[in-house]
Structure formats: C-alpha cells, structure tokens
Amino acid sequence: MSQYHFYLKKCLLPVAPSQLKLTINNNNSTYILIDEGQINVLKKAKLTDIEFECMIPQVRYPFAVYSGGFQKASYFLNYFEKLKTSRKPFQFIVSRTLPSGKVLFSTNIKVSMESYSITDESKNGFDLMVKIKLKQYRSYSTKICKIKVQQNTATATKQVERAPSSTDNTPGLPMSYKAQSGDCLWNLAKKYYGDGSKYTLIAKANNMSDPNVLYVGDALTIPKES
Structure with a gap:
C-alpha cells in the first residue's frame, strides 16, 4: 500500500488529504476571421490553482504522521496563518511512496497561500477540517534604470x-x-x-x-x- 505525504514548505500535514485538485488554467484566445472561421492563438498558460481539504487532529491517531513529534491543531493553524501573511512564496510538495520508502512520484511546485477556511463540526469530535487554496507562483523581475544627477549651479x-x-x-x-x-x-x-x-x-x-x-x-x- 502506497502512502501520500503533503508538505507546505517544511510542514508535513499529519493526515494526507483524500483528494487533491489541480486546475491548469489556459490563456489562449479564440478569434473569428472572415472566410477563415475560428482560429486559436496559443499563449503561455495561466497560473495553476491547487485545492485540497485536510483533517487537523487534536489528538494523536495511529494513522497520523508527525515528522517532529505530536503537535496540536493550534500549531498547524498558526503555521497556515504565517504562510498567508508572510507575503512570500513557498514549496508545495506531494510525494507518493511505497512502504519500503521508494518514491513512486512527486509534485514540487512554488506556490502562494491564497486562502484557507476552517470547519469545526460536532461529527468530527475535536478535530478540524481545513480547506486550503494555493496558487502557482512565478518569479519575475523589473528593469532598473540608474541615473546620476549632476550637482551644478543654475x-x-x-x-x-x-x-x-x-x-x-x-x-x-x-x-x-x-x-x-x-x-x-x-x-x-x-x-x-x-x-x-x-x-x-x-x-x-x-x-x-x-x-x-x-x-x-x-x-x-x-x-x-x-
């Protein structure tokens, strides 16, 4: 039986989400030419959207995984908030491994924390359900112009x-x-x-x-x- 591991930066989610949704957005444009019909102008793809919902337990379960020892839900909620307010991108990594430790495949993408919502329902006991939305991040730069001003007279x-x-x-x-x-x-x-x-x-x-x-x-x- 294979196992999934979800990392937000260096934080391993204790319980892997049961579903991961990646939306690869298109940026192509369609035009209609006289006597030619429709044409499709291919452009660079838009940023990818990532969504998943995970359980954050308040107690330790035998199926939960903690890389640095057991942590209560408040630890993970504070971690999510820091990712959202830091205004810095981070790595989102999903790996699927066999019990032997052999990696079957992995996803590694730089993202930003767009939003997260917390659901607290009685049917889940003290555990929380957190829905997280991420967006792919692309680095960019701007052209810097330098100029030296002469300090002369009138x-x-x-x-x-x-x-x-x-x-x-x-x-x-x-x-x-x-x-x-x-x-x-x-x-x-x-x-x-x-x-x-x-x-x-x-x-x-x-x-x-x-x-x-x-x-x-x-x-x-x-x-x-x-």
Missing part, C-alpha cells in the same frame, strides 16, 4: 531642457537629445523604437562604456534602427 536648469519637439519623433531619427532627470536608455529605446531592449543602439552610437549610467544634461544621439 546653468544645469538649461541643460535639462529637451530638444525642440519638431525633432522629437521617430521619423526624424537620427536626432539629438539631452537627458533629463528620470531618463534611462531603456525608456528612451522604448519611446523611440517601441522596444526597450534596443537600448544598446543608443549606447553604441554614443560610445557609452556603462549604459546604466546617464547624467542629466548629457547630449545623446538617437540613431536610426539598422
């Missing part, structure tokens, strides 16, 4: 003025541009080329050794796309 006020608006458009490239507070090459490339990753074009045209450093008032050449 002449700096004139330096931050933009070039005339008549030259501030894509069809007029190449053009000259004076850097303002808050500017970075990524944002300038996004404005003039529609793609921030093309900041290297500006860096190369201006012989910049460090494209992350831009001074207010720097005169830049915005080149045409090759």
Whole structure:
C-alpha cells in the first residue's frame, strides 16, 4: 500500500488529504476571421490553482504522521496563518511512496497561500477540517534604470531642457537629445523604437562604456534602427 505525504514548505500535514485538485488554467484566445472561421492563438498558460481539504487532529491517531513529534491543531493553524501573511512564496510538495520508502512520484511546485477556511463540526469530535487554496507562483523581475544627477549651479536648469519637439519623433531619427532627470536608455529605446531592449543602439552610437549610467544634461544621439 502506497502512502501520500503533503508538505507546505517544511510542514508535513499529519493526515494526507483524500483528494487533491489541480486546475491548469489556459490563456489562449479564440478569434473569428472572415472566410477563415475560428482560429486559436496559443499563449503561455495561466497560473495553476491547487485545492485540497485536510483533517487537523487534536489528538494523536495511529494513522497520523508527525515528522517532529505530536503537535496540536493550534500549531498547524498558526503555521497556515504565517504562510498567508508572510507575503512570500513557498514549496508545495506531494510525494507518493511505497512502504519500503521508494518514491513512486512527486509534485514540487512554488506556490502562494491564497486562502484557507476552517470547519469545526460536532461529527468530527475535536478535530478540524481545513480547506486550503494555493496558487502557482512565478518569479519575475523589473528593469532598473540608474541615473546620476549632476550637482551644478543654475546653468544645469538649461541643460535639462529637451530638444525642440519638431525633432522629437521617430521619423526624424537620427536626432539629438539631452537627458533629463528620470531618463534611462531603456525608456528612451522604448519611446523611440517601441522596444526597450534596443537600448544598446543608443549606447553604441554614443560610445557609452556603462549604459546604466546617464547624467542629466548629457547630449545623446538617437540613431536610426539598422
């Protein structure tokens, strides 16, 4: 007979849930083209939803498993609350093993605690039923723009003025541009080329050794796309 083990971060649930529901959400879009009928545009899948209900016993049962010794229900409820309020993702692991200890399969996914609800019914004695909802977590990052501001006299006020608006458009490239507070090459490339990753074009045209450093008032050449 095989056994299931459910882990929320490092916490092993004493009684494995009888059912686990994973909803793999789709993000595809369907369109109707004239004379072509429907088409399906495939996109990256949405985050997976995970749901299960588990029993948290108040007394020790022979079928319950405790990795660090018996703990009352309050221990697990406090643990669930910390996962919810920490605002940090954690690993959700489900493993199925044989009595010999051999692992048949496992699920290991980074998730966030979305919600949990507690049911206390007389038919369960002092034990609690907890329904838990998790959501898959994907890490992400944002582009950081750095800028160094010159601490000059009143002449700096004139330096931050933009070039005339008549030259501030894509069809007029190449053009000259004076850097303002808050500017970075990524944002300038996004404005003039529609793609921030093309900041290297500006860096190369201006012989910049460090494209992350831009001074207010720097005169830049915005080149045409090759």
